[in-house]
Amino acid sequence: MSDKKTLFIDGIEVEIEGERNLLELCRKIGVDIPTFCYHPELSIFGACRLCLVEIEGRGIQSSCSVPPEAGLKIHTNTDQIRKLRRNTMELLLASHPQDCLKCPQSTKCKLQEIARKVGVTDIRYKLLTKKAEKDTSSYSIVRDPAKCILCGDCVRVCSEIQGVGALNFAKRGSNSTVITAFNIDMNKSECVNCGQCAAHCPTGALTIHSEVDETVKDINNPEKVTVVQMAPAVRVAIAEEFGMPAGVDSTKKIVTALKKLGVDYVYDTNFTADMTIVEESTEFVDRLTNGGVMPMFTSCCPAWIKYAETFHPQVLKNISSCRSPQGMFGAIVRKAMPEICGKDNKDIVSISIMPCTAKKFEARRDQFLKDGKYEIDHVLTTQELAQMLKSSGINLAELPDTELDAPLGAYTGAGVIFGVTGGVMEAVLRYAAEKVGGIKDAIEFKQVRGFEGIREAEVELNGKKLKLAIVHGLANAGKICEQVEAGTCKYDFIEVMACPGGCIGGAGQPISEGFCKKQQRAEGLYKADEKCALRKSQENKAVYDIYNKYLDGGPATHAAHENLHTSYEKRAKISADLDINKV
């Protein structure tokens, strides 16, 4: 007799291996029960009533809310269940706008997909149209509450994963809605622009603010020279939009596609990722050896920066003053491009392609205003790049390869791995091991890799032990901030990325459910790193050329500070005028 615990799903015996609920068990054996309100990484909500199964002797229950028990006999596809599911869908659709044809979420919408799956061909209920205004105030997110089905996914991801709580349920009954505090505009709320709510929303109620049209207009304008930077995580995800597997490195195809579209220069954010490493490691060593503020946090994630500014202003002095790679690239374009292309900055359009919605917000920070103009003109997400290509009749999958342009397309493997949680830390270690520790052959630091929400590692540099932490998800970052505030933080250096998995899991990436694609994208980046002849940022000669030409010859110089560093500001959670003294 084995002590395995089993139950039966549609007559198949299934072993219980610590699954949270019946739904996970069903999915384990490939029975894909439709759901809206269930995400493995979020708490169980049980609101959508789509995951119904029949349990012998207990009747119909929602499978997401029932823990597995040995001996249960479950049926997932009875006539009654099929009828109930279709009915639930009809009810949801009856109060949903019927405007799929012009909805930005169309074809990616889970409501649409499941309606088709369960076979809705008619809605037998009276159609109700909710009246609710769109909120387009945010640089990153468009909120269209009329399309909300109240699954609460956004509410939970925002508070449970990101520790922000910008979206909540309000009112009740048929007036229920998901809304910001006091229904203020999203850009005045505590939202940090991470976009995870939009990545989790099954409908078009939360989508990404698109800059495709403006961008194409500039590309088509013969007066303008267009310069693109592309972030590391983009290349291992965009293929998914064109029917190829996750993790495939499409860098060279993207270059071909952009050139075909009419972009003049295609460069790589990896270039400034390398520069970030040089600059940030120098800053870290300086803090460490000259009694600077410790521990130090990384600064390349703009959602993390806004989070710290809003929720933990006491730790702002602990955050590296380095701009993000996108921000550094913005500055370098304005410095180097006039010479490279012979045009004035006013005719140079700087476009970045990012896996991230927060980068849209970052590009509009006051700190990135130069002579009354933002250094970066447009920020597109991976999804928008795909849409831009599709709308221009370009199929990425069929394109040949083209090399990135020089000089700002040169990069090392250290820059590539910026796109995955732990990558920035590993890149810093590759630099510090050689520059501080004198160790030349230290390249892979596997101890900092992985997907655990908070990971710890220890390295020894010049006989000094350094304690490192890598966190992703802002709720996790918040825990470390609290330790720093309380003076109990035992780490020296902390990498923070807001999105689960790091940039590869950014909200601007193709929508991916579950963890599998993220893992493949991460593997894609590590593979791309291995393929690089140069794998340490300090080996990127082009970076030093730019330092010599435009930045007083090296990191931490006056010019480097002026162009590659930034400042942070304490922010109110809610920036509407809410003076308690006035009431």
Add this chain to the structure above:
Amino acid sequence: MLFVISLKAEEQFFKLNFLWGVTMTETTGQVLTAVEKIEKVREILKENEYKPSRLIPILQAVQEVYRYLPKEVMNFVAEELKIPAGKIYGVATFYAHFSLDPKGKHLIRICDGTACHVRGSEPILTAVRNKLGLTKTKSTTDDMLFTLETVSCLGACGLAPVMVVDEDVHGQMTPDKAVALIDEILKTEKA
């Protein structure tokens, strides 16, 4: 759906409080300065040990200070309890008991429960609305003197139809009697 069930329980709790007059202890007429009000809010928070789990009693007490829940104060309470302001907004908009709009100096509640309805609460409501220039969607007078609300059952069905003006319960109302009561208040207000 556990969430909803527990909220229902809270709702009942309100009703009970209401019946026993616990929520009717607003000290009308006593004018506090903004600073004094904030002080009161701080006291309320302290009495409730800054516990987010005490949010509902906290909001009830705060509403007694301001006679409604101003956004500014909800935001302040959120900061002090270290919870998102949106959570408080959610609770405040869920319960009919909480008002997000300022209320007039005098609160008139007309019962429209079954007993009162049958015995003619409707004409009373119309008469009071006409008298004060109010409508279904406008429940507070421009001079902030009166707010008119309907409630479903005050638990005084024997006296139906019932109207409550501030803390006084008036039974067996008629439209004329209701208007007379308002005239009386207006007279003292003008004096």
